[in-house]
Amino acid sequence: MATSTTRWATPARRSGVTLQQEGVIAAAILGLTVVVSLANPDFFNTTNLLDIVVNTAYIAVAAAGMTMVIVSGNIDISVGSMLGVCATIAGELARNGAPVPLAFAVAVLAGSVMGAVNGILVAYARIPAIVVTLGMLSILRGGLILVTQGRWIESLPEAFFFSQRSTLGIPNPVWVMLIVVGLVWLFMKYHRWGRAIYAVGGNAEAARLAGINPQHVQFFVFVVNGVLVGLAAVLYASRFTAIQSNAGQGFELAVISGTVVGGVSILGGTGSVIGALLGSLLISQIGTAAIFLKVSPFWLQAVQGGLILLTVLIDVLRRRRFA
Template identity: 45%
Template sequence: MKWRGREPFLLIMNVLLVAILTVTTPFLLRRDAAGAVILDPSAFRLLLDNYAATFIGAVGMTLVILAGQIDLSVGSALALCAVIAAQVSQMGWPVPLAFLAPILVGTLIGLVNATVVAYGRIHAILVTLGMMTILRGLVVHLVPAGWVATSDAFKAVGLARPLGISTSIWIAGAFALIIALVARYTRWGREIYAVGSNPQAATIIGIPPHRIWFTVLLFNGFTIGLASAVHASRFGVIQNNIGQGFELLLITAVVIGGTSIFGGYGSVGGTLLGVLFLALVRSALIYFRIPALWEQAVYGAFLLFAVGLDIARTRAWSRVLRGGAA
């Protein structure tokens, strides 16, 4: 698969961050009982485990933004679906059903968003902002105590490590690979790019933009349901404030990964590198004891910088096209 855009740069940045953390912190190296320095990738594995749900959620958000839309309800949807997963697991349902329940709820949320945006002709920002508020209120109502526990059987699946790799990473990796191939090589993927690039031109060649917007928002709901199941299965307690700021994290990762905020350009691979970059930045903030309140500010700064680069690239292409037309 040929890389383009921001992906090579992000790969280099991630390697540099890992190198800096390795040299200055016990991120990949530690001393054993004899005092010898040995390789210990446990901190890096933990980082991947902690961001497995983010990797999954960012894949869905990539398709939404590629199609020229946005979904601000993902944080609240993640919270509601995770709470549902915990409650279902505590009711004694089989573990597969405890995983299926949040996926179904997430898909239902995506269906509502998709229907109102695509066929109600209301802008996605307004629809998903309203959904975000509704879902957050519902989460608080369902969990008045502030937290809900998951069952031991449910948590055991999330903490399992087949072949030394956690279940969450297996799921996230397989899901990301499948969707990357779908986006690049299927008709649906090509239609997403076409609609995101120019909805009017897509209509002329027979691609209904509203059908594509419906499918990506519906799929994003499914994606968040899957992400919430993975997230909930890793913890014994789900708090009712989880997912706050999740939408900012996903959008930032997608845009940093090279996907145009205006749609039509980007890749799943770039998004995954963007998530890893933000995860490494957060680890650096923790290791260097920078107050946590700066985390959102750093993410916001990266988002503004990436959007600025996107605007500059878009204007540069516009000038090239105008010059060619002249």
């Protein structure tokens, strides 16, 4: 409690610290690019580097929502199941002849509804977020398999594959990612409600005394997170020709890892969506780099986990020096 009070009292220094973490991650991305390119020149070409960004897009969109959730002092481990449900809804609607934009809109709407359920249970029924979203993870995953019976969704209309197309030479997922991250960044930095998220995550009681209603803020954060997961599901579903029934399994780990590696404190109150974007990019890049460095695919997860731990350790040690 003592630390969170001081953090809340010195917002200026706080933003300075997170900017440094973003710098560390950006440097790591550049450094990794240079090292891997020297070892294997094939790594350094536009198609490959753009591929990494495209592969990260749907993770980064969800990580933007996760940033808001974690900054507000909560967590959402149901995003993987939510992604699966939204992707299935979009796919089923489109396959049964609904106009594609409508299918996408319903998927996003479904995301917001699920987010709202999480939000009501966390903010107003006051159940800890980890319990609520752990329960939702099971409920949604179980329900999804019950409905789909484990079947894949195939033979989707051509118009469905939004993520495979480009606009002005840049792949659509990259556009969506940049717009979402940009908007969330502006919102969290300059909007009254965005600042309120930091206030609630830093010290809910102090925020309440300052005239903010922490419950409304938390509810709002979960709804926005649901919308962004719905959007991520659209990007995810429209990439490949089939939607698997286990879509999104383990997705929560990718999103939370990216967010946390990007310097968003799991204790709430600090972090930025730019950091979350860079963190997600770094993790994807490590995966691709390992392939180019001919790391056995069986060791990939260990390497990825090790590097996540390394960035977190650097962050912890750096913070300690400044504390």
